[in-house]
Amino acid sequence: MPYSIFGNKFTQHSGITELMDDLNEGVQGGDDILMLGGGNPASIPEIQTRLAELMQELLTQGKLINTLANYDGPQGKNSFINALAELFNDLYGWDLSSENIMLTNGSQNAFFYLFNLLGGNFSAGKKKKILFPLAPEYIGYADASVSEDAFVAVRPKITELENGLFKYHVDFDALEISKDIGAICVSRPTNPTGNVLTDDEITHLDQLAQDNNIPLIIDNAYGTPFPNIIFAEATPFWNANTILCLSLSKFGLPGARCGIVIANPAIVKAMSNLSGIMALSPGGIGPEIALPLVKTKEIIKLSDEVIKPYYQNKAEKAVTLLQSKITTPNFKIHKAEGALFLWLWFKDLPISSNELYKNLKAKGLLIVSGHYFFPGLDQEWKHTQECIRLNYAQEDDVVERGITILADMINELYEN
Template identity: 30%
Template sequence: MGLSKVGTQMSRMTGLRSLMEDVASAMATTTGTRWLNLSIGNPAAIPEVTTMWREAAGWAVADSFSDAVAYGASRGAPALVNAIADYFRRHLGWNIGPENIVVGPGSQMLCFAAAALFAGEDGSGARRIGLPAIPDYTGYQGICMVPGGIAGAESGWRVGADRSFHYELDLDATARRTDLGMLLVSSPCNPTGRSLRTDEQDALIAIAERMDIPLFLDHAYGRPFPQIGPTFAPPVLHPHVVNCFSLSKAGMPGERVGFAIGPERYITPMVSFLSNSVLHASGLAQAMAARALSSGALDEVVASAIKPFYAERRTLTEKLLLDAMPADVNWRLHANEGGMFGWLWVDEDWFSDVDLYADLKKRGVFIAPGRSFFSGPLESGTHSTQCFRITLTVDEKDLREGIGRIGEVIGAASPHRVGSRPPLSL
């Protein structure tokens, strides 16, 4: 049959996605095992949040069904576009109009469109998608239709006096490049929870400005919603910045609604791209989103349910890890600045993220190996193979049991232990 070059690239499952297949397949085919799946990226099912969205859905079906199920505008339903403009005027004082807004079926699709529009071959050569804060969201690697089209800058880190550590952006590595078509960074970050400081965000904007390329800031976990954890730099209006927002982590991932706000010269081609591919996001989902933004219901559940839930979960997770992880293993947890994950680094030569995955699978637990969130070539025994991600969003009981088994498995694998087995290999 033959796939095109783009086809060969896009028919790959990125690292984490193929693992997710393994998870789904194991969970579907094994009977008698109660799997503890700490690998997932689903937001927590918080009852108040589900209720809020269900009410918004009921309203959309009752009040605007005929409009919602008809073809709509590729920029987004006017009611939602106006609700977004109004919301950001009220919350951040932004003076924006429809020309600055594009709604899409999820912010991943918007990033995919941006990657096609602003990176890839142009008249002068291949322009890459710059990821200035590796490790970062694994899905960014999937949006690139060109082999080798990702240029990641791996972060350094500083360690805390306690069990914490924190990534430090290698801004020079990004600034030195001459082949970038866009920059893309999640803040707060999936998987690490790192949030850009204002000085880092300003430095990235300055780089984008000098290169005359757009900087895409992905606020999927941040402000103004869902505010999962504290953040530093707020979204910013700037001639070289496109801000991406998502309702997924505010409890509606399956409905696929995200939007981008930025300069018209970047937004307009994104609208055209949608109009040539997916047309627009679901009309009912857009009506639900407009309702939740305008009525204040989204802000209410963010303040009353989402923020407290994740703050409590984070505190619990830190306590559980301190209890469960072996004291004689040099492990660290990334500082908490948002995101719904725990990002652990086991700074030991013998440790391998994929071995941990395999060992934990035998114990009925799934975690996400860290290597999928790095972009460069991997070398075993280095940082990019020594990290893993756990979700904070499963049932508390599963979280307790899962972290307990993680501690046991890492303890058993550690050569510090008398009688432990030799180092694992993939």
């Protein structure tokens, strides 16, 4: 059956669909598959217990059924939006109203809206691109535009640190904002690397965006104030030219599919219209569950006192384990500053990262090949074929077994 141009683009193989297929395969496969690839958050007992209590309360009160039985508006659940505005105003003095916030069916949904609003084909034959100033970037961005050739990325500066670590920084000397750029987009912490852009880098990017009359999009799905999976100093940032995206997924509700967008009212209105046409309304179950947590600021307490230390401890243990098992001096780990992942760099890797992914999958270990994380980077760069993303957030025995399989293969590759 012939498909349209749209159909051909969105039915072809992509990194994000491979990742989600692997994630589902891992969930269904049980103990036979070690899931160190996808972005499922950890099962944190204290968080799961609290969410179960909230759902039971909603069920007892009849609110759960009421939420499932009714549509919200295209902008999302009003009570949750109002509570979020009050929370951010109280925490940061941002002077938000309900006109500054909308909800989406997860962050992926939000970025599809944003990239197609601000990038792609415009009237009079003009075309705008989304600029990623710090590659590598999130795998899910790569195919989130209806237009072809919708992204452009800039190679980072690489700073090698002590103890086998390294860190990416924005190369502002190489960063050009041409007239065909429709928006700047960064994630903070960055998926896949765990990199946290410094306050100076964010301020510099904001100034460039304002100077060129384009918005700065910040993907804050792992950031502060919730779920606060961030281990470096980072000041929360928003202004009227910033589009800040958050999520309930990494707080522990990925199945609820709730993304949060904070922007100026014009952007929120445009995205709400898109939401009405494409989805009628975003799902209400996640906002209903999280509403009391936001109202009482318990979501901040749980993020600060439970979620952040849980992940930080897991990250430190995984780094120690990797460095003890992988013997080649060509192995580097990006400094773990946040998110659920470790970004592993194997200098002069004898095979491509995608071949490594396939070989590890054959042994029951799922990771993600690094080559998927460079959308918009046109120039050849060997580094893109030397990295993998590893999810350290699973059970300790799963992480240890997975790292052992990885280490055995890496050590053998370099020895040979």
